[in-house]
Amino acid sequence: MHTTSGLSITTNEREAPLDKNMKILIVDDFSTMRRIIKNLLRDLGFTNTHEADDGNTALPMLKGGGFDFLISDWNMPGMTGIDLLRAVRADPSLATMPVLLVTAESKREQIIEAVQAGVNGYVVKPFTAATLEEKINKIFSRVAA
Amino acid sequence: MNHHGNADLEAPRRESRLAMARELLALLEAGDDEAADQQLVAMCGEMDSALFHEVGRLTRELHEAMNGFLLDDRVSEIALHEIPDAAERLRYVITTTEQAAHATLNAVERSLPLAEELRDGAEALGEAWDRFRGRRMTITDFKSMSQDISAFLDLARGHSSALQTQLSEVLMAQGYQDITGQIIKRVIELVEDVEKRLVNLVRITGDRYQRGGDHTDPSVLEGPVVPGVVSGNVVHGQDDVDDLLSSLGF
Numbered sequence: 001m002h003t004t005s006g007l008s009i010t011t012n013e014r015e016a017p018l019d020k021n022m023k024i025l026i027v028d029d030f031s032t033m034r035r036i037i038k039n040l041l042r043d044l045g046f047t048n049t050h051e052a053d054d055g056n057t058a059l060p061m062l063k064g065g066g067f068d069f070l071i072s073d074w075n076m077p078g079m080t081g082i083d084l085l086r087a088v089r090a091d092p093s094l095a096t097m098p099v100l101l102v103t104a105e106s107k108r109e110q111i112i113e114a115v116q117a118g119v120n121g122y123v124v125k126p127f128t129a130a131t132l133e134e135k136i137n138k139i140f141s142r143v144a145a
Numbered sequence: 146m147n148h149h150g151n152a153d154l155e156a157p158r159r160e161s162r163l164a165m166a167r168e169l170l171a172l173l174e175a176g177d178d179e180a181a182d183q184q185l186v187a188m189c190g191e192m193d194s195a196l197f198h199e200v201g202r203l204t205r206e207l208h209e210a211m212n213g214f215l216l217d218d219r220v221s222e223i224a225l226h227e228i229p230d231a232a233e234r235l236r237y238v239i240t241t242t243e244q245a246a247h248a249t250l251n252a253v254e255r256s257l258p259l260a261e262e263l264r265d266g267a268e269a270l271g272e273a274w275d276r277f278r279g280r281r282m283t284i285t286d287f288k289s290m291s292q293d294i295s296a297f298l299d300l301a302r303g304h305s306s307a308l309q310t311q312l313s314e315v316l317m318a319q320g321y322q323d324i325t326g327q328i329i330k331r332v333i334e335l336v337e338d339v340e341k342r343l344v345n346l347v348r349i350t351g352d353r354y355q356r357g358g359d360h361t362d363p364s365v366l367e368g369p370v371v372p373g374v375v376s377g378n379v380v381h382g383q384d385d386v387d388d389l390l391s392s393l394g395f
Contacts, residue, residue, distance in 0.1 A: 031243070032246035032247060035247075035250045035254075036250070039250070039253070039257075075366045104368050105368070106367075106381075107377060108379065109378065110366075111386060111389050112389075122390060123383065124382065124383055125369065
């Protein structure tokens with residue numbers, strides 16, 4: 001069963017390190033990057049992954065419910081990742097969802113902007129499988145704490 | 146326009162004006178008003194002709210510069226054909242690299258389950274093999290293990306040749322680098338050509354345009370950092386990001 005917020009995952013699964021069944025939305029305008037992230041997540045044991053190609057397609061999916069974790073690119077046509085993050089934080093039913101930005105944007109001001117918008121983790125492209133795993137573990141151990 | 150050359154040009158002109166002025170003075174002192182008037186008219190005419198000469202020179206230069214720029218066949222060729230072509234070529238680069246990435250991902254996604262099956266089969270057999278070596282195996286189990294070994298050898302043969310096929314696909318997909326490299330090189334040549342012409346245009350129009358300065362708009366997304374291209378206050382790699390985040394209390 002899936003929960004709508006990151007916080008309730010940890011109350012259900014306090015002992016388990018991570019709920020491998022959690023429903024994850026991957027948002028990137030490049031289908032190859034979505035496939036890479038999807039494959040890396042499957043290697044880590046997460047198979048319940050879904051895809052969207054920008055914020056405009058992602059937001060209705062998220063509002064449709066059931067998602068536990070959002071991994072998004074920043075620079076996308078339509079709605080960008082930072083705007084999606086703000087929309088998620090502004091929606092009471094999604095506000096506590098953990099969000100990881102995976103992006104090539106690497107200006108210091110942008111990272112600070114993302115933190116101010118309430119991001120839970122920030123990975124710069126190009127990244128490694130180990131980095132992605134480390135950040136996901138960190139996000140959920142923090143959410144659990 | 147050309148202030149540096151004035152000192153050299155002025156000296157002989159000054160000499161001739163001085164000579165004309167001395168003559169005028171001499172004529173006035175001699176009381177020859179008619180000749181003095183003529184001398185004055187001659188002096189003004191000399192001034193006017195110098196001014197007209199300078200205006201004429203500037204006009205001709207401007208005219209030549211404008212013609213040189215407008216009538217340059219390359220400029221219209223670049224604007225009408227080469228830049229739209231370049232955009233089309235770069236779009237093709239995106240398509241080609243995307244196809245190569247998908248071909249590689251397809252091969253990887255087909256290979257991973259094969260490797261997984263090989264590993265699982267080897268693990269299961271290894272377990273049975275250890276029991277056999279430790280003399281902890283019944284004859285029935287031994288028969289079943291020999292069947293498993295045969296089956297595994299078949300599987301290994303099939304899977305390894307399938308893996309070989311997938312690896313060749315990955316190999317062949319790398320051909321995009323050659324194709325896109327050549328296309329991008331052509332576009333770089335065009336950009337450099339345009340740059341040369343723009344620099345020339347800026348030179349012709351003089352120093353009216355201020356150069357330099359930081360024109361980066363903070364709200365514009367910059368995309369990936371390119372080595373050698375200065376892009377302001379950026380982090381370098383994940384470690385830098387992590388340092389920044391931890392300084393922000395993350």
